[in-house]
Amino acid sequence: xxxxxxxxxxxxxxxxxxxxxxxxxxxxPQSVKNFDKVYDVVIIGAxxxxxxxxxxxxxxxxxxxxxxxxxRIGGRTWSxxxxxxxxxxxxxxxxxxxxxxxxxxxxxxxxxxxAFSPDYTHKKNYFSFVTEHGARNMSHEEEIAxxxxxxxxxxxxxxxxxxxxxxLPFDQYSNETVYSHATMSVADRxxxxxxxxxxxxxxxxxxxxxxxSGGTRENSSFLDFLRWWxxxxxxxxxxxxxxxxxxxxxGQSAFALRFFQxxxxxxxxxxxxxxxxxxxxxxxxxxxxxxSRDGLTFRAKRVICTVPLNVLNKVRFHPSLSxxxxxxxxxxxxxxxxxxxxxxKDAEMRSWGGVTxxxxxxxxxAADGTTPSGNTHCVFFGxxxxxxxxxxxxDETLKAVNAFAEMDVERLVSHNWSKDEFAEGAWVWYQPGxxxxxxxxxxxxxxxxxxANSDWADGGWRSFIDGAIQSGTEAAFxxxxxxxxxxxxxxxxxxxxx
Amino acid sequence: xxxxxxxxxxxxxxxxxxxxxxxxxxxxPQSVKNFDKVYDVVIIGAxxxxxxxxxxxxxxxxxxxxxxxxxRIGGRTWSxxxxxxxxxxxxxxxxxxxxxxxxxxxxxxxxxxxAFSPDYTHKKNYFSFVTEHGARNMSHEEEIAxxxxxxxxxxxxxxxxxxxxxxLPFDQYSNETVYSHATMSVADRxxxxxxxxxxxxxxxxxxxxxxxSGGTRENSSFLDFLRWWxxxxxxxxxxxxxxxxxxxxxGQSAFALRFFQxxxxxxxxxxxxxxxxxxxxxxxxxxxxxxSRDGLTFRAKRVICTVPLNVLNKVRFHPSLSxxxxxxxxxxxxxxxxxxxxxxKDAEMRSWGGVTxxxxxxxxxAADGTTPSGNTHCVFFGxxxxxxxxxxxxDETLKAVNAFAEMDVERLVSHNWSKDEFAEGAWVWYQPGxxxxxxxxxxxxxxxxxxANSDWADGGWRSFIDGAIQSGTEAAFxxxxxxxxxxxxxxxxxxxxx
Numbered sequence: 001x002x003x004x005x006x007x008x009x010x011x012x013x014x015x016x017x018x019x020x021x022x023x024x025x026x027x028x029p030q031s032v033k034n035f036d037k038v039y040d041v042v043i044i045g046a047x048x049x050x051x052x053x054x055x056x057x058x059x060x061x062x063x064x065x066x067x068x069x070x071x072r073i074g075g076r077t078w079s080x081x082x083x084x085x086x087x088x089x090x091x092x093x094x095x096x097x098x099x100x101x102x103x104x105x106x107x108x109x110x111x112x113x114x115a116f117s118p119d120y121t122h123k124k125n126y127f128s129f130v131t132e133h134g135a136r137n138m139s140h141e142e143e144i145a146x147x148x149x150x151x152x153x154x155x156x157x158x159x160x161x162x163x164x165x166x167x168l169p170f171d172q173y174s175n176e177t178v179y180s181h182a183t184m185s186v187a188d189r190x191x192x193x194x195x196x197x198x199x200x201x202x203x204x205x206x207x208x209x210x211x212x213s214g215g216t217r218e219n220s221s222f223l224d225f226l227r228w229w230x231x232x233x234x235x236x237x238x239x240x241x242x243x244x245x246x247x248x249x250x251g252q253s254a255f256a257l258r259f260f261q262x263x264x265x266x267x268x269x270x271x272x273x274x275x276x277x278x279x280x281x282x283x284x285x286x287x288x289x290x291x292s293r294d295g296l297t298f299r300a301k302r303v304i305c306t307v308p309l310n311v312l313n314k315v316r317f318h319p320s321l322s323x324x325x326x327x328x329x330x331x332x333x334x335x336x337x338x339x340x341x342x343x344x345k346d347a348e349m350r351s352w353g354g355v356t357x358x359x360x361x362x363x364x365x366a367a368d369g370t371t372p373s374g375n376t377h378c379v380f381f382g383x384x385x386x387x388x389x390x391x392x393x394x395d396e397t398l399k400a401v402n403a404f405a406e407m408d409v410e411r412l413v414s415h416n417w418s419k420d421e422f423a424e425g426a427w428v429w430y431q432p433g434x435x436x437x438x439x440x441x442x443x444x445x446x447x448x449x450x451x452a453n454s455d456w457a458d459g460g461w462r463s464f465i466d467g468a469i470q471s472g473t474e475a476a477f478x479x480x481x482x483x484x485x486x487x488x489x490x491x492x493x494x495x496x497x498x
Numbered sequence: 499x500x501x502x503x504x505x506x507x508x509x510x511x512x513x514x515x516x517x518x519x520x521x522x523x524x525x526x527p528q529s530v531k532n533f534d535k536v537y538d539v540v541i542i543g544a545x546x547x548x549x550x551x552x553x554x555x556x557x558x559x560x561x562x563x564x565x566x567x568x569x570r571i572g573g574r575t576w577s578x579x580x581x582x583x584x585x586x587x588x589x590x591x592x593x594x595x596x597x598x599x600x601x602x603x604x605x606x607x608x609x610x611x612x613a614f615s616p617d618y619t620h621k622k623n624y625f626s627f628v629t630e631h632g633a634r635n636m637s638h639e640e641e642i643a644x645x646x647x648x649x650x651x652x653x654x655x656x657x658x659x660x661x662x663x664x665x666l667p668f669d670q671y672s673n674e675t676v677y678s679h680a681t682m683s684v685a686d687r688x689x690x691x692x693x694x695x696x697x698x699x700x701x702x703x704x705x706x707x708x709x710x711s712g713g714t715r716e717n718s719s720f721l722d723f724l725r726w727w728x729x730x731x732x733x734x735x736x737x738x739x740x741x742x743x744x745x746x747x748x749g750q751s752a753f754a755l756r757f758f759q760x761x762x763x764x765x766x767x768x769x770x771x772x773x774x775x776x777x778x779x780x781x782x783x784x785x786x787x788x789x790s791r792d793g794l795t796f797r798a799k800r801v802i803c804t805v806p807l808n809v810l811n812k813v814r815f816h817p818s819l820s821x822x823x824x825x826x827x828x829x830x831x832x833x834x835x836x837x838x839x840x841x842x843k844d845a846e847m848r849s850w851g852g853v854t855x856x857x858x859x860x861x862x863x864a865a866d867g868t869t870p871s872g873n874t875h876c877v878f879f880g881x882x883x884x885x886x887x888x889x890x891x892x893d894e895t896l897k898a899v900n901a902f903a904e905m906d907v908e909r910l911v912s913h914n915w916s917k918d919e920f921a922e923g924a925w926v927w928y929q930p931g932x933x934x935x936x937x938x939x940x941x942x943x944x945x946x947x948x949x950a951n952s953d954w955a956d957g958g959w960r961s962f963i964d965g966a967i968q969s970g971t972e973a974a975f976x977x978x979x980x981x982x983x984x985x986x987x988x989x990x991x992x993x994x995x996x
Contacts, residue, residue: 059558096668096729096958099597100604106597106957107971111669170594171609231594233736265982459604460594473605484763 002027004072007080007089007415008391016391020080020089020413024072024253026260029273032065038299039065039270041479042290044277044315045306047075048091048465049452051259052104052472053304053479058266060480065298066269067290069276069422072253073260076308076423077465079251082413084372086251087341088379089415090426091465093117095242097233098466100459100473105248108258113248117368120351128354128405131203143353148236150201151208153193155226157181161234162226169230169460172223173436181226182436186210187217207357210383211364212243213429214337219384221430224463231460243464244366252465272296276422280305281318282447301483302448304475309333309442309455310424321446328438333455335463336418337426338362338382340390342401343411349376354404361388361400375410390414427463428455450475500525502570505578505587505913506889514889518578518587518911522570522751524758527771530563536797537563537768539977540788542775542813543804545573546589546963547950549757550602550970551802551977556764558978563796564767565788567774567920570751571758574806574921575963577749580911582870584749585839586877587913588924589963591615593740595731596964598957598971603746606756611746615866618849626852626903629701641851646734648699649706651691653724655679659732660724667728667958670721671934679724680934684708685715705855708881709862710741711927712835717882719928722961729958741962742864750963770794774920778803779816780945799981800946802973807831807940807953808922819944826936831953833961834916835924836860836880838888840899841909847874852902859886859898873908888912925961926953948973 002025010016041057043050046068057064072078077091094114096102105111120140127143129136138146158164158177165181168174186209190202197205206217212228213220232239248255263269276293280303290298307315312329320326340362353366362382369377380401382388390397391414401407417426430438442456452475457467500523508514539555541548544566555562570576575589592612594600603609618638625641627634636644656662656675663679666672684707688700695703704715710726711718730737746753761767774791778801788796805813810827818824838860851864860880867875878899880886888895889912899905915924928936940954950973955965 061559096597097595097731099594099600102597102668103601103968103971106668106968107975109972111666111957112672114666114669116665167614168609168612170600170604171612174610233595233731238731459609470601470604473601474607477605 001081004070004078006070006072006078006420007413009082010391010394010412011410016394021082022072022078022080022253023251024074024078024256026073026271026273029071030271030275032270032272035296035298037063038287038301039063040300040483041065041302041304042067042288042298042300043304043306044290045075046070046073046260046271046273047306048077048256048259048468049306049454049472049475050075050304051256051263052469053306053452053476054269055259055263056473056476057479058263058268060476061268062480062483063268064263064270065300066263066271067275067277067292067298068271068273071273074253074256075468076417076426077252077256079253080413081251085369085377086249087377087413088247088252090339090417091252092247093244094248094465095246097231097242098461098464100461100469101464101466104259104469105255108255110248110250110255113250114246115249117245117247117366119367122351123348124346125351128352129200130354130356130360130403131199132359133199140353144237146200147204147208150197150204151229151236153196153201154189154205154209155229155234157226162229163234166226166230169227172227172230178223179436182223183433184222185218185432186213186220186222186225188432189222190217203357204355207355207363210385211381213335214383214426215334215429216384219334219431221432221435223435224429227460227462277315279316279318280449282449283318288448302450302479304450304452304479306453306472308423308425308453309428311422317446317449322441322444324441325444325446328441331431331434331438333425333428333430333434334384335426335429336384336387338388338390339414339417339426340380340382340397341413342378342380342407342409343371344376344378345408345410346376347374349378349407352376352378352405356403358385360403361386361396362403365401365404378407389416389419391416429463450478499579502568502576504568504570504576504918505911507580508889508892508910509908514892519580520570520576520578520751521749522572522576522754524571524769524771527569528769528773530768530770533794533796535561536785536799537561538798538981539563539800539802540565540786540796540798541802541804542788543573544568544571544758544769544771545804546575546754546757546966547804547952547970547973548573548802549754549761550967551804551950551974552767553757553761554971554974555977556761556766558974559766560978560981561766562761562768563798564761564769565773565775565790565796566769566771569771572751572754574915574924575750575754577751578911579749583867583875584747585875585911586745586750588837588915589750590745591742592746592963593744595729595740596959596962598959598967599962599964602757602967603753606753608746608748608753611748612744613747615743615745615864617865620849621846622844623849626850627698628852628854628858628901629697630857631697638851642735644698645702645706648695648702649727649734651694651699652687652703652707653727653732655724660727661732664724664728667725670725670728676721677934680721681931682720683716683930684711684718684720684723686930687720688715701855702853705853705861708883709879711833711881712924713832713882713927715883717832717929719930719933721933722927725958725960775813777814777816778947780947781816786946800948800977802948802950802977804951804970806921806923806951807926809920815944815947820939820942822939823942823944826940829929829932829936831923831926831928831932832882833924833927834882834885836886836888837912837915837924838878838880838895839911840876840878840905840907841869842874842876843906843908844874845872847876847905850874850876850903854901856883858901859884859894860901863899863902876905887914887917889914927961948976
């Protein structure tokens with residue numbers, strides 16, 4: 001298995017090693033031979049957005065060049081197989097309630113790759129809840145009851161669990177009243193309901209929402225949570241199962257590889273990894289010119305830029321982007337989530353889960369699988385409050401893990417998304433007011449340059465793999481129709497038009 | 499607007515007229531010019547399965563011929579615009595929990611076409627429940643409570659609302675225990691729980707399940723219901739919203755037209771309507787030959803046959819299909835649903851709904867919209883028990899409508915799917931035992947002939963538009979990969995394979 005530069009692992013006997021094996025490292029890393037070619041489309045970024053767009057556009061007959069700064073496909077979603085176990089370094093969970101990703105799982109015949117993350121059949125079948133009042137264990141039934149109660153109070157801005165405000169999770173602004181909640185932060189909402197919350201409920205909702213946002217209560221928008229909640233059918237167990245419940249046995253990188261291989265099999269794909277686009281010049285009438293950090297130049301009729309919001313300021317555009325778009329890009333998003341995997345020498349931990357809030361540097365932990373050697377794999381999340389760079393001080397990190405429950409940690413695996421030059425953060429979470437203010441401009445094209453990314457996807461699962469696939473699908477559809485021209489569609493009409 | 503031969507309407511001043519306007523009637527009806535051409539693919543049937551396959555295969559570069567016996571696209575799903583209102587004659591409702599159809603709605607930029615069917619803001623805001631004990635009205639809250647309780651008892655075969663038996667709605671047979679319920683009929687299940695059911699609950703569950711199956715309690719499989727239930731998240735309100743909650747403002751035929759037009763715009767689509775395929779001969783090594791009822795002959799490398807289960811016996815195959823497949827085709831499915839639209843001269847009925855069981859020839863009615871003239875559109879469903887051909891005796895039909903509540907009916911609109919030569923029934927519902935016995939063989943190919951239809955789709959929403967799109971997507975994917983050959987995919991590998 002090839003090794004990516006991304007990610008790191010720690011074991012007690014070997015310490016920290018940078019880089020991890022990944023099935024998404026493509027060999028050879030570059031297929032471009034003719035640098036004078038004018039492509040139909042250049043796609044910047046080989047995450048799910050770029051992969052989907054590349055697949056659809058090559059299928060539609062267009063010469064497509066895929067440029068990627070990393071040494072692998074997948075962007076903020078990739079898996080590393082270590083000793084026969086798939087560690088998901090970023091985007092992980094999928095569900096049939098996420099239409100765009102599930103359609104792809106189904107199309108690639110991968111429905112038998114679905115596996116449930118929770119498994120409540122082992123001995124340590126409980127939930128550790130650690131707050132300022134101390135630590136206690138509860139049953140998973142008690143956990144779900146507490147968290148459901150808390151989250152329902154939080155989401156219930158309309159006496160109808162948010163459903164009146166956001167009846168269409170995939171079309172959030174269809175209802176004008178949603179704007180009346182647009183500038184509210186998580187902290188604001190907690191303040192509104194503080195007299196109705198027990199300490200346990202306040203800690204539960206804070207932990208859940210901060211795991212979702214990766215930010216702080218002050219800088220995390222309430223509206224983003226309401227959208228997740230609506231997309232999860234306004235129901236905590238459903239939300240939980242949809243966003244943390246079901247993963248792919250083969251690992252996300254094997255899934256992403258299907259997209260890449262399908263595009264490649266069309267014979268219309270060219271690609272170049274380790275190629276960081278620094279400038280996009282669309283000032284000429286007929287052609288966009290792209291420059292890379294290492295001095296390469298590429299040309300195309302259309303460009304689909306899938307660079308994430310938090311690093312979009314690293315690409316220069318000529319002519320300049322609109323002031324509104326530049327504002328949005330400067331504003332960034334707040335998600336600085338820490339995602340940490342721990343391999344625990346205790347098979348019975350497989351049924352465990354827990355939350356520590358507010359006094360720990362990780363917020364939530366959950367058993368997620370059993371490794372071939374019989375260890376339990378647990379995944380942990382932290383946020384900007386009490387933020388930790390897990391590789392900086394392993395003792396501190398182990399302390400944060402052990403704050404949930406005593407655990408004999410054999411291995412840690414992680415990818416520091418905050419320090420990743422191509423991400424500078426995890427999945428998108430807006431600041432209060434930013435969605436209403438910036439989503440429109442982020443989606444706007446810049447002449448022949450389209451912007452596609454889950455960060456501003458116009459659906460229910462923005463910030464998920466689902467939103468990435470949606471965004472790539474839409475961009476490819478737009479570009480296909482433009483390049484084909486309107487003339488072909490005008491020659492067939494239903495009798496309706498006669 | 500062109501008129502289809504399909505469907506009929508009745509008004510008190512004009513009586514019955516056959517045929518209805520439909521945006522899915524394509525003009526000219528035939529584009530084929532060269533009858534000697536060997537197509538890459540011939541697709542039999544222009545329902546959503548065939549349309550999806552045609553779109554995907556033409557996009558992938560293949561010369562595709564679409565043959566359709568009717569004068570319109572859409573198969574068992576089509577809409578008729580009458581006096582500015584969209585009547586849905588077959589498949590109607592969509593939801594973001596149906597991944598394949600929602601992906602298409604999103605891709606075609608149609609999410610703002612979604613409209614809720616229920617509207618509880620008008621005066622006659624109640625539910626009429628008419629049983630052998632008489633008629634009474636209840637609030638919609640009482641309705642949902644009664645039906646939830648009843649359906650939960652019915653589905654709860656495992657003490658876990660069916661979730662332990664069918665944890666993956668899109669992969670129903672992943673769990674072996676599902677087979678222990680495979681031969682159970684709806685009547686069998688009602689018998690199992692009869693001591694736990696009130697009369698109201700028994701009538702409620704009977705009506706709901708018969709609206710789903712279109713059959714009788716004896717001939718309807720329990721397992722098909724369990725799948726709907728699982729796909730609806732094991733929850734009655736969610737199931738109700740997913741299968742009866744949200745429709746397209748523009749009508750299904752406008753949606754289907756998007757697929758057709760996209761395929762046409764590729765310049766690789768040929769089509770022929772009013773063309774009934776009677777024979778498919780795949781006995782030659784290189785080529786399949788198809789004969790039509792009016793003596794035309796077509797040839798292709800591959801065939802995708804999307805003919806529905808109940809009329810698949812009308813196509814002769816050479817060489818003969820396997821004995822198992824012929825058995826399955828002879829067995830057919832049981833859904834003889836009557837779907838009837840009524841325009842009611844009462845705007846306040848917009849918030850009404852009702853069930854009559856067991857003594858009426860229609861089972862369920864629900865307000866579904868307001869026509870431009872201010873009438874309420876209600877949709878009614880019947881099944882094989884007490885079956886009615888609504889056009890045979892309009893007085894009898896009006897009596898069945900008025901058995902729910904007194905209604906001043908201005909117009910009736912319907913399509914008799916039982917008498918439709920290309921359907922002989924509505925969406926699929928298997929007999930007890932038939933799923934486990936026949937689904938595998940129905941999905942099997944016959945050399946170069948593939949069989950694709952929602953009737954045997956391998957997903958959560960078999961029998962829905964979602965299953966049709968899934969089935970067409972999968973068939974196109976298979977054919978594309980075959981025709982392209984494996985060689986292209988072998989030249990790129992991840993480093994993994996080195």
